Amino acid sequence: MPTDPTARRLVDLTPDECWTLATTRPVGRLAWNGPHGPTVVPVNFTLDGSNVHIRTTPYSAAAQEGDDSPVSFQVDSIDADDHTGWSVLMRGRAHFDYGGQRVAGGPEPWLSGPRSLPLRVEVIEVSGRRLVASD
Amino acid sequence: MPTDPTARRLVDLTPDECWTLATTRPVGRLAWNGPHGPTVVPVNFTLDGSNVHIRTTPYSAAAQEGDDSPVSFQVDSIDADDHTGWSVLMRGRAHFDYGGQRVAGGPEPWLSGPRSLPLRVEVIEVSGRRLVASD
Numbered sequence: 370m371p372t373d374p375t376a377r378r379l380v381d382l383t384p385d386e387c388w389t390l391a392t393t394r395p396v397g398r399l400a401w402n403g404p405h406g407p408t409v410v411p412v413n414f415t416l417d418g419s420n421v422h423i424r425t426t427p428y429s430a431a432a433q434e435g436d437d438s439p440v441s442f443q444v445d446s447i448d449a450d451d452h453t454g455w456s457v458l459m460r461g462r463a464h465f466d467y468g469g470q471r472v473a474g475g476p477e478p479w480l481s482g483p484r485s486l487p488l489r490v491e492v493i494e495v496s497g498r499r500l501v502a503s504d
Numbered sequence: 505m506p507t508d509p510t511a512r513r514l515v516d517l518t519p520d521e522c523w524t525l526a527t528t529r530p531v532g533r534l535a536w537n538g539p540h541g542p543t544v545v546p547v548n549f550t551l552d553g554s555n556v557h558i559r560t561t562p563y564s565a566a567a568q569e570g571d572d573s574p575v576s577f578q579v580d581s582i583d584a585d586d587h588t589g590w591s592v593l594m595r596g597r598a599h600f601d602y603g604g605q606r607v608a609g610g611p612e613p614w615l616s617g618p619r620s621l622p623l624r625v626e627v628i629e630v631s632g633r634r635l636v637a638s639d
Contacts (some may be wrong), residue, residue: 395584400535400542405629406574407535407542411582411591439541447546449530452614456546473546479587481511481638494540503616 377452382497387457390444390497392416397444399423399490401435401463408434413476414442419460421490422475424450427467432486435463442490457497461490512587517632522592525632527551532579534558534625536570536598540565543569548611549577556594556625557610562602567621570598577625582635588602596625 382390400409408430415422421442425431440463445453450486466487475487517525526532535544543565550557556577562568575598582589601622610622 377614378616395554396582398544398578398580402537402542402545406595407537407576407612409533409542409544409576409578409593410533411580411589413584424625441542441544443533443544444535445546449548454546458544479512479635481513493557500614 372433376503378503379498379500382455382499383399383455384495387416387459387495387497388416388418390446391457391459394446395442396420397442399431399435399440399442399488401431401438401440403430403434407424409443412480415474415476419473419492421492423460423490424476425465425486425488426482427465427486429486431463431488432465435488436465438463440490442492453500453502455497455499457495459490459492460494460496461492464489464491511638512635513638514633515636516607517592517634519621519630522594522630522632523551523553525581525590525612526548526592526594529579532556532577533612534566534570534575534577534623536566536573538565538569544578550609550611552609554627556596556627558623558625559611559613560600560623561620562600562621564621566623567600568600573598575625577627584627587639588635590632590634592630594625594627595629596627599624599626631636
């Protein structure tokens with residue numbers, strides 16, 4: 370029987386692969402569980418090998434709802450034509466630095482106006498999967 | 505003072521704009537709150553104006569943890585060079601159809617093997633924002 374050229378399967382990524390792949394993307398998604406269920410917002414970020422660094426404002430929903438909470442940070446790259454790609458999920462805990470000190474190597478804010486609140490996601494668990502052509 | 509060409513601001517999208525923009529993307533992200541915190545996974549999907557249709561398996565974490573739960577479905581399009589884009593969040597409730605009946609107009613599974621479990625996210629609330637150049 371001929372191989373189905375569209376058939377794809379999922380392969381687990383190692384934690385090292387997850388960290389390396391995540392650095393290749395400019396934007397990831399921060400998710401937390403608020404009073405209305407899960408919230409997911411795109412953010413730019415930097416990584417330092419054990420933390421995700423994001424910048425937000427004290428008035429953001431993330432800051433209002435996510436402090437010292439279990440959060441996730443998700444990054445992916447999907448080729449919709451080829452049906453291949455990968456996705457990485459970093460589970461951790463959110464720490465907002467209300468001292469507002471800029472983290473060395475932290476992300477440049479894209480938004481004008483005050484984005485003065487550094488958010489560090491302390492990563493506790495990393496997992497990821499790659500969607501590849503079936504053999 | 506000259507305008508900062510990199511300055512961006514967020515503009516709220518109407519629900520109609522959110523539905524229209526979401527249909528332009530092949531992949532979104534399903535989020536639910538499991539025992540280990542929020543989980544976010546990319547999925548292909550179709551929309552029918554009040555539901556998101558996804559296909560998964562009975563063995564997936566989504567099916568194990570998300571049935572009849574508050575979930576979110578997020579779609580975005582970000583231009584990382586220009587620092588513009590948009591993001592849509594659909595909050596709702598997950599309904600898995602263990603009868604396994606194919607939804608007309610539902611998504612084609614990308615994965616080989618059985619992806620026999622239709623998941624419908626009944627959308628309760630839609631919101632979105634666009635990142636635009638500041639005037």
